[in-house]
Amino acid sequence: MNLQTGAKVGVFICKCGANINSVVDCENVKSYASQLPGVTLSICNDYLCSPDGLMQMREEIRKSNITSVVVAACTPRICEKIFRDNIEKAGLNRNMLHVANIREQCSWVHANEPFKATEKAKNLVKMGVSRAKTLVPAEGVDVELKQEVLVIGGGVAGVEAAYKLAELGFKVHLVEKKPMLGGNMATMFTCLLWCHEAPGKPQSLNFRFGTFPACDCSGCTIMPKLNDVITHPNINILLLSEVKEIIGHVGNFKVKVLKKPRFVDEKKCVGCGNCAVVCPVVKKNEYDYGLSERKAIFMPYQQAIPRKYVIDKEACLRLNGQECSACVEACEFEAPNFEDREQEINLEVGAIIVATGFEPYKPRIHGYLGYHEYDNVITIMELERMLDKAGPTGGIVIRPSDGKIPKKIAFIQCVGSRNRKINAGYCSKVCCMYTMKNAQAIKEVHPDTDITVYYIDIRAVGKGVEEFFHRTREDYGVEYTRGRPARIIEDKETKNLIVRAEETLLNKITERMYDLVVLSVSLVPSEGTQELASMLRLRTSPDGFIQEAHTRMKPVETSMEGIFVCGCAQGPKDVPESMAQARAAALEVAVLLSKKVAKAESLNAFIETDKCIGCGLCVDICPYGAPTPVLTESGVKMKITEALCKGCGTCVVSCPAKAIHARQFTDDQIFSEIKAALEAE
Amino acid sequence: MAMGRARKEFITSERERLLEEVPIVDEECNRDFIKAIIEMGGGDVQVCLQCGNCTGVCPVSLKTENKIRNIIKMCQMGLKEKVLSTPWVCATCHRCYEHCPAGMNPAELIVALRHIVVRELGPPPFVVSISNNVANLGQAVEISDEILNLRKKIGLNEKPFDERYRSKAIMDLKTIMKATGYDKLIGIDLGD
Ligand code: SF4
Ligand code: SF4
């Protein structure tokens, strides 16, 4: 066995206050450890990771000339880095550390059996000491960090993160699938200005209705930011674009982006719309959820940024082999460009921010709420578009069946969320509030509307939000009824809707008639999130959103170093929270890249070139793409790029020639632990 | 209770006597009941959100005072005595299950409650008589003499079924009932 000659092991046991010590008898572990062969020193500390604890550790290491360290404390996921840094400060190589987890693996799981927990802790320490003697110093590798950033998604979160990084001087590539920026937030234009002009009197002059709880028009609030972004010299905006391939690692990702043709020259188009007037093709406008019509050459919605037209490839006559040049003739600026082709753009970036956002849940075709069957059942997004003064209905709420203004409206909460049947057990977090906002907005525009909200629970948390809920009921007279509707029946003649539900607080089944039913649909991960996650090798949580590295301590980091997440891509959230996360992600990127060079922990695997038979099994099996073939004098051999390798060890066990070793888990190290575990006392 | 009378009594300060509702106290809440239900295949009642969707689709709940959601709530609180002594009816149509967003199956809960009642309080009389009918006649309800006479009168076979197949089926039924211990559980005599 490859022992360090004359290894002097120091054992440091953390009591973690009562967290470990109330179950595991730490003093007992300490005296047990002190007589293990090779152990020079064994001490306990109340909080080893506190400044005092760390200082004591450094002093003891220096005083007793310790050569390797065993820390018996909590999970290495939390404490390993702290202690590696600390022993480095004490003059040891940072690799000379072993962490025995006596909290999660002893005191927490065996809380009812203190004696056995203590015995187990002793064993873990014994194994650790045995391994510590086989540790060898190792240096991490230097990785150069490219000073450019890729932001995927041009909604409020992506735009904010891109803007902040650009201001800090980083070059940012902002990739957005749609022809405009601003995401979902930019489609919500409900504001005070038009309340005055709309039928009915506004009840209060201080209200705007964009996003809760301040209710200023979300479109108006995001617009200045979007303008800043499109004119920023450090931001390269790629619209109609999708990331197709990403390889590489923190500091150096190689990204392939596919940019679809707009067929309108962005530089020439001034957004006058003369082309659309003459275009003969009429289609339903998907950006207005089918409530309005558009031409083959169109602007998604009036306030879209940038204000550039786009041609729908499927709908355009000319692009489908027919004679037509109406738009070309109408355009003074010669903007329509039928030669536009798909482009492949290659980028090299040091870090990536995923901000792909959400999309509203689409009710099922055979759903019991009749969304696809009944004209007057709509979703909240359709309502949002109706409430836009420049939107499809000019800012008034209508019944799609006959265009009349509804007098009685029902909102149904939790459509698509809190539903395990469709694998969406989560709460979408914002629906309670957007319903309040929209109910208030309707009452402002049409004050004599009766509104009832069917809910299971109201979740009105956050600054000012409970008050907002009270205003909805008290000032606006919106009625709340507790029960998830069981059925909606349409009156075939009037197209009115009967909602059957239990009023659970009364223990009575109710059947009430409405002119319009609005489904408060949930937020689901935007289309393609799963594909993107697997391309980037990110984990997703069971609800399909991107999983952050640690819920509390690493909220915007992901399982991949150098890749961050913010906004609704990580889970449903409101605008303030998305903004905060976007800034956090930007800060993390800035902190990372500002170092210019990063040292990767020596957690990787390496290949003994002589032993490698060049079979390439490791190349196929590595989840991080670390091993690659290189041509050497003795034929093709594999080499592991250390910055890419996560040290997972998959290749190590797969290598038929036993040529690969994981630095932190060599055979020597593992066998030394196993031997210690099996040794008789 | 007539409103007039209630008001009068109230005014004459006999308020206490009017409060029929007795508060539920801790002693009644037996959370082991939840485990017993799970053991009997009723699922975990703790997943229920009390949203009321099941009640809304239940063909029976409109006609009963205790809606299916109420039964689930009582089970959540572990109100065993109350649940077992509460009249509940269920057609086992499973509509509630189709609609429940929480993945609860109230119909199966009711089946589990039936198991518990039969084991702890004994089977209700109508169950015994129906089981007897099934075991001896091969059907839950006995054909009345009136129908048999009518059949004879208009020249049909007296029995509307073939006796040979029927007795074979009854034999099979009895074998199953014995093998599963159903006869003992319900307390019916199957002979030898
Ligand atoms: S060429 Fe295409 S986009 Fe232009 S007017 Fe004709 S159909 Fe419309
Ligand atoms: S240890 Fe894991 S990450 Fe490293 S090269 Fe092997 S398989 Fe890839």
Ligand code: SF4
């Ligand atoms: S299975 Fe029973 S409880 Fe469920 S809906 Fe049908 S009758 Fe009601």
Ligand code: SF4
């Ligand atoms: S539908 Fe499901 S969650 Fe809702 S009350 Fe019934 S059992 Fe509970």
